[in-house]
Amino acid sequence: MKKIQVQELLSEEISDLKLKLIYGKEFLKERYISSFRIQKPGLALAGFTDHIHPERVQIFGNTEISYVNSLTSEQRLNAFENFCKKRVSCVIVTKNLKIPKELVCCVKKYEIPLFRTEIVSSRLIQEIMFFLEDKLAPETVIHGVLVDVYGVGVLILGRSGIGKSECALELVKRGHRLVADDAIHIKKKQDILIGTSNDLLTYNIELRGLGILNIKDMFGVSAIRMRKRIEIVISFVDWNSEESYDRTGLDKKIYNIMDIELPHLILPVSPGRNMAVIIEAAARNHLLKLMGYDAAQEFQDRLMKKMEENRKLEINRIMMNQGVE
Template sequence: MPKVRTKDLMHKFNLELVSGEEGINRPITTSDLSRPGIEMAGFFTYYPKERVQLLGKTEISFFHQLSEQERKHRMDELCTEVTPAIILSRELEAPPELIKASEKTGTPVLRSSMKTTRLSSHLTNFLEGKLAPTTAVHGVLVDIYGVGVLIIGKSGVGKSETALELVKRGHRLVADDCVEIRQEDQDTLIGSSPELIEHLLEIRGLGIINVMTLFGAGAVRSFKRITLVINLELWDQNKQYDRLGLEEDKMRIIDTDLTKLTVPVRPGRNLAVIIEVAAMNYRLKLMGVNAAEQFTSKLAGVIEEGDQEEE
C-alpha cells in the first residue's frame, strides 16, 4: 500500500482543494518536489510528472504573460494522469486554464497560505519522513544519557529485564521487543515502537507492564536516533572477548553502519551498569577521549623505555 496519498498532504497542511477532487487518493512515491518554471516556458522533455508540483508567485506571474493558446497548452501538459498534486502557495488564484485541465485529468489542485519556500521545506520534511526506507529489528531501544542504544540478542538473554533496570536508573524506554527503524538521512536511523506495544515491557514471570504508568512520562519517549548497538550473548568459555576496547565491530542496518559492542552475559554481571557505562564511553570517544588508545600508547612508551634501559 502507498505510504502517502494526496489527501494526507491536504489534512497535514490544511490545504484547500480547488479542483480535481477525484484524484485526492493518488499515491505520492517521491519526496522530491518540482517547481515547473522551465515547463512554464514550454520545455516538457524532462518533466517530472510523478512529483508534487509547486507553483509560486514567480511561476504564476510568468504564466500570465503567455498567450491564451500557450496558457492552455502548458496547463494541459502540466496536468497528467499520475501527477499527485499541483499546489499554489501564498493563496494565489488558480488560473482558469489550470482548473479546466485538472478537471479533465483528475489532477488535484490545492492552495496554501504559506510562502513558497516555507511550504516547500515543510512538504519535503514530511515526505522524507513518511517515505524513508524502513525495517524492523528484534530488540530493545533505550535512550541512555542522550545516546540511542539498541540492545539485541537471542530470545531469553535478558534484554527486557536490562531495559527495566535502565528505566529504574532514570533512562528512557523507546521500544521493547520490536523496534521499527527508518532511515531519514544518509547516516541517520530513527527507532520507534509499533503503536500496539508502545510504552510496554514484557518481563517473564510478571507479564506485560506499562512503563509510563509505573514510572511516569519521563521514563519513555516516542522515538530516538540509534547510534550504538549492544549485542547480549551467553558467556562462551571458548570465545575470546575484547578486553581493551580497541576492536570495533559494525552492524549494518539499511544503509548505515553502527558501532556494535558484544557483552557476554553470566550470573553476577550487572548488565544495566555495563550498558550505561558503554553509552558514556561512546560519548567520550565522540569527544576525542579514547581510554583504550591512551592506555595502549602509555604501555608502548613503558615498553620502549624498558628496552632502552636494557641496552
C-alpha cells in the first residue's frame, strides 16, 4: 500500500488551505497517510473508537469542538486520550476554532502532529481528498505515446521505431494534442487511468533524424495537454500478409492496465497507410459507441436480418416448386 509522510500536507501544492502546524514538527516524517479518505471522529470522542482509521487525516470541525466543549475538563481529557491512543497520523482543526488544551496535551503525549486552518471543514475535506487521491494513486510507467484526439485519450503502443511519434506529430499538425511521448506515467484513480508526461520530457517529442522537438514552442499551448484520461489503447504492429486482422470490428479486444480494462485495437503498419487518419477514425468510432451506436454491430444485425429474409424466401420457393410437382 502506498503511503506519504504527513509533512506533505505543508507542500506548496495545497498552500491555499493555509494549514498551520501547531505541534509536532519533529514527527511529520514519522507519521504516514495511506488513504485519501478523511475521517471526522465524532463517535470516537463519545467513546466508540473501534472504527478509527489511524492512517487517515482526522478533521475536527465545529461539531466535534462544540461537543467536547460541552464536557467537563476531565471528560474532555478522557475523550481525547481514548482517541489519540489510536496513534492517528495527524489532526486538523478547522475554522480557526479554539483548540482545547486537553487536545494539545494528548497530541503531545502520543506525538501526533496538530494543525489548524481558517478554512471550513467542507472545503478542507474536498481539497485534501483531491490532493491525497493524486498522491496515493497507484502508478506505473508505459513506453508509448499518449494523445488527445477529439477529446478521447488514445494510448499508442508498439515497438521502438515503428512510427508512434511520427503519427503523434501528424495528429498534432491536424489539430489534436500531445500529452506524453516515450515514457508515460499512468496513475489509477478509482476506476480510471490518468496519463501524464515525465517531467523532463514534458512538451517534447523525439523523432529519428530530427531529434527532440518542443511541441509547445512549435505549435503553441493549444497543441499540448498536461494530463489526460486514457480511454482506448492502439497497438502498432508490423504488417504481416499471413496474419489475419480484424476486418469487421466485431472482434472485441481488451488491454489491461492495473486491473482496468480498456478497448484495444491492433493496427498493422505498412507503407502508404495514413495512421493518423485511422486513429482519428478510431476516436470518432469510440465516441459513437459511448453514445450507443456501434457500426459493426449494426452491420451484423442488418446482415443477419438479410440472411434470414433470404432463407425464408428460399424456403417459400422450394415449397412452391414442390406444390407444382
